[in-house]
Amino acid sequence: MCNYYLKRKIVRLLFLLIPALTPALVFSQTAAVDTSRVYLLNKSQQKSNLLQSTATVYNEQLITTPAPSFLQALPGRLSGLYTRQRSGVQATDDPISVVDFKIRGQIPTILIDGVPRDFSSIEPESIESVTILKDALSTVMFGQRSSGNIIQVITKRPVATPFKLSFTAQHGLQSMINKSKPVSAADFAILYNEARNNDGLAPVYSAADILAYQTGSDPLFHPNNDYSKLFLNKNAALDRFNININSGNETARFYVAMDYQREGGFFNTADINTYNTNSGVDRYIVRSNVSIDLNKNLNIGLNIFGRIQDANQPGGTTSSIFSAITYTPNNAYSIFNPDGSLGGNSTFSNNIYGMLNNSGYRKSSARDLAADMEVTQKLSDLVPGLWVKGNISYNNTVVTSVDRSKDFLVYNLDIGSGTPVYTQIGTSRAQSTTLSIGTRRTYTYGKLSLGYDKSFNGHNLSLLALADNQSTTVNLDLPASYTNIAGNATYNFKEKYFAEAALSYGGHNRFKPGNRFGLFYAAGLGWNLAKEDFLKDVSWISILKPRINYGRTGNANVGYYVYDQYYDYGASAAAYYFGSTPAVARYYRELPLANPNATWEKANKLNIGLDLELFASRFKITSEYFNDSYSDLMQNRGKTIQLIGQTYTAENVGKNRYSGFENSVSWNDKSASFGYFVSGNISILQSKVIYQDEIFRQYDYQKRTGLPVDQVFGYLADGFFQSQADINASPAVDGYTPVPGDIKYKDLNGDGIINQFDETALGTQKPMIYYGLTTGFNVKGFDLSISIQGVANRDIVFASGYNSVADAREFDFQNSGNAQAFEQHLNRWTPANAANATYPRLSIGTNTNNQRASSFWVQSMAYLRLQNVDLGYTIPASLTSRIKLSSVRVFANAFNVYSFDKLNYSDPEGYNSIFPLRRTFNIGLNVKL
Structure with missing residues (x-):
């Protein structure tokens, strides 16, 4: 009886809290489940019924990863x-920006839930x-958004069940995976002197200076600061609490x-302020789904989803401090300094301690609201198997920020005259109070669909017709609208022979009127x-299904009403006046050229697959070959010239091809109380530029056409110049006079000069391979799962202009010579x-010679990462039932555990970010009533 009243109180409390919280929340984006529009592989839909290329992961796998976003x-x-x-x-x-x-x-x-969103902060x-929907047949009904493929998230739906409550509490510690290794102050001084000497400049550090750095005898004027140890904590907390009913x-x-x-934040801040200057994020999510049958044929679903995300950082900004x-x-x-003031100088005027503690703070806040309604009417009384459904969705996101930063002073101490002299660097500024709206996004979505399902004498037929529209407004832009009219028909005979066809007539309002809609189609067998009878006695084969589909999809990759020519009005010295020169320096300036012929990008996609299930479906294999040809890609012509003094617009000229193989294998079985599973997949992807309007290139080795998409070009390194004689015997370097120790390059065209005509493709052109393996078992209440993932045949070029953050860690003495040196520089020539x-x-x-793009700076970014480990124990039901609990599970898991790679000073995934990746170790408790 007590348990009954406790449940009633909890339910009443939740229903009181949610309406009270609703006005304060600007909820995020979730919609009613849309099985009429998205065809998914789920637990009730067998692979034998599908002709589409899909892959699915379920809740049980997602909740084992202690990561902030489900994408991770x-x-x-x-x-x-x-x-x-x-x-x-x-x-x-x-x-x-994260994944x-x-x-x-x-x-x-x-x-x-069937509605396009740009938001991923959903609790697992x-x-x-x-x-994921990977081929034309699974995506074509999305019209001009069907080429890019789809990640479809289906959230939990309310079901008819006695009262169920699940509560999960987790506490984790995050650490940073930071492989950059700065040199000590003494080594920095040695290397810096050497670099200046190489450049013909006088050294700035004496032997006494270097000795003081080494011994630490003069920390005031010869410091050796380890900024990571001083200002970064080893760990930051990650806490999560979830309750659902x-x-x-x-x-x-x-379902609520x-x-x-x-x-928590990683910064080691001082307790000197009444406000928080550390970094950190607090996220609150509320979700409510209600489904009501007004009668046996009419159902109404109402879903509300909301999020508040508050973030804090020092006034000096987290990115600047890192x-x-x-x-x-x-x-x-x-x-x-000895008087307690912050040290600094004209070169380094931002003292890191001051950036953390004396610069005020900044707050940002994201508010999201989504409200969705779905009405489903069965029309079986009129025509058996006929139904109609209507969906309406409204989504609003507002991101605001409060800037309460301030400037602080640093002082340069000089005791050269015997008397301490403090020189002020910079000026102070009172703490500001500025409120700004960073982003405002509004989405409205509506859809009407009509479906018919019929089975007779082994024939199974499903028909679907729908019309939908989504309008998106971002900040002050005019709304962008996508409109589709689509249909789908699926047929199978005795689940032996299958056929499916889909058609969509989709439009986008950013194209020229009269050229906004296109026809997209797909079909499969x-x-x-x-x-078949000849295999009916082979009981160990459950499914042996070859399948093929082909279709044309579209992508509205177009700018902001590019079909119209626009002009700007203002004042500028670089103005072209129309008509007579005005008395006041005002002008009308022609903006980039319009493209009235802009149209959607197109893709012709072929998918050939084989599904095999053996031994009562314990063993499953899916193998697929795909060949996707993209045409009318928006690209800038390479042969345009700037004689007219104007910027050319992108045009539909490019052609690329992506092809490859995908394979997944799984085995799961159970023997007595021991159950286990293993699931692996591997994908091989090859891209190729079929056509681009590239400039004339005399040599075939410089042509982009025929090579992988986004191929990087540069020079082939040929070791170092070892002597002046070596330099004299080598090709001249255009615009540069090399000295011993510089990188030497190959003269590919044999003209005796190293210049742009010697650039060629860098790195591998082999297909990229990415793979994963998940395995686990459960026995006597214990369960364990382990997942690994990796990439092969992936290279990155470190060179000026390609990877700015990575370059600063790779190259020596960047930022005009004022940046740190790292351990890789110790083994210099x-x-x-x-x-x-x-x-x-x-x-x-x-x-300019050594830091240009070349094979010398090509690094293999192949890796194998132990991605996730989850270990749990479920207390026997014989014990938990005594305290009226359905189940109690304690668990520990880890994320980003360890990476096997060839890099010793950079991460193969987060190499181009100032924010190191995070490793998480987590413990938790799940209780179910």
Whole structure:
């Protein structure tokens, strides 16, 4: 009885809290589940019924990863999905800034319950499944957003069940995976002197200076600061609490979830302010789904989803502080002067302690609201199997920021005259109070669909017709609208012979009127040989189904109403006046040229697959070959010239091809109380430029056409110049006079000069391979899962203009010579180390010869990462039932555990980010009533 009243109180409290919280929340984007529009592989839909190329991961796998975003739980789990952790940054609403994800080489659209969103901060407990849609047949009904493929998130739906409550509490510690290794102050001074000497400049550090750095005898004027140890904590906390409730009967059902997540900051701040200057993120999510059957044929679903995400950072900004910690030389300044003031000088005026503690603070806040309604009417009384459905969705996102930063003073101490002299650097500024709206996004979506399902005499037919529209407004831009009219027909005979066809007539309002709609189509066939009489006695084969589909999809990759020519009005010395010169210096300036002929990009996609299930479906194999040809790609012509003094617009001229193979294999079995599983996948992706309007290139080795998409070009390194005689006997370097220790390049055209005509493709042109493996077992209440993922045949070129952050860590003395040096610079070329050097001679700042793109700077970014480990124990039901609990599970898991790669000073995934990737160790408890 007490348990009954406790449940009633909890339910009443939740229903009181949610309406009270709603006005204060600007909820995020979630919609009613849309099985009429998105065809998914789920637990109730067998692979034998599909002709589409899909891959799915379920809730049980997602919740084992203690990562802030569900996207970070996907690497290695889905064949065809390539992921890269770009950054360990906190407090971002842009999933691409954290995780780079592509499906068969394309950036996909994220759908949450059938509605396109650009938001990924969803708590994993509320996600039922994540499916990637990879071919034309599975995506064509999305019209001009169908080429990029799709990540489809299906959230949990309310079901008829007695009252169920699940509570999860987790506490984790995050650490940074930082491989950059700055040199000590003494080594910096030695290397810096050497670099200046190489450049013909006088040294700045004496032997006494270097000795003082080595011995630490004069920390005031010869500091050796380890900024990471001084200003970064080893760990930051990650806490999550989630409660969700599901209950209802055949008439009315509801699902409610609330989630709180706290990411602590890594900065070691001083307790000198009344406000917080550390970094950190607090995220609150509330979700409510209600489904009501008004009668046996009419259902109404109402879903509300909301998020508040508050972030804090020092006034000096998190990114600037991480940059300063990484790139400031250890001997730049003493943190504190003897009088307690902050140390600094004219070169290093931003004392890191001051940036952390004396610069005020900044706050940002994201508010999201999504409200979705779905009405489904069965028309079986009129025509058996006929139904109609209507969907309406409204989504609003507002991102605001409060800037309460301030400037602080540093002082340069000079005791050359015997009397301490403090010179003020910079000026002070009172703490500001500025409120700004960073981003405002509004989405409205509506759809009407009509479906018909019929089975008779072994024939199974499903028909679907729909019309939908989504309008998106970002900040002050005019709305962007996508409109589709689409249909789909699927047929199978006795689940033996399969056919499916889909058609969409999709439009986008950013194209010229009269040229906004296009026709897209796809069709597929399949044959399950296991159902044939000649295999009916082979009981160990469940499915043996070859399948093929082909289709044309589209992508509206167009700018802001580029079909119209626009003009700007203002004042500028670089103005072209129309008509007579006005008395006041005002003008009308022609903006970049319009493209009235702009149209959507197109893709012709072929997918051939084989599904095989053996031994009562314990063993499953899916193999696929795809060949996707993209045409009318928006690109700038290479042959345009600037004689007219104007910027040319992108045009539909490019052609690329992406092809490859995808394979997934799984085995799961159970013997007595021991169950186990293993699932692996591997994808091989080859891209090729079929056509681009490239400039004339005399030599075939310089042509981009025929090579992989985004191929990097540069010079082929041929070791170092070892002597002046070596230089004299080698080709001349155009615009540069080399000296011993510089990188030597190959003269590919044999003209005796190293110049742009000697550039060629760098790195591998082999297909990129990405793969994953997940395995685990459960026995007597214990369960364990392990997942690994990796990439092969992936190279990156470190060179000026390609990877700015990575370059600053790779090259010596950047930032005009004021940046840190790193351990790889210790093995630089010197006359004494000529035979063993792995780095060219040192220079101050930019060296136009050594730091240009070349094979010398090609690094293999192949890796194998132990991505996730999850260990749990479920207390026997005989014990938990005594305290009226359904189950209790304690668990520990880890994320980004360890990486096997060839880099010793950079991460193969987050190499181009100032924010190191994060490793997480986590413990938790899940209790279910």
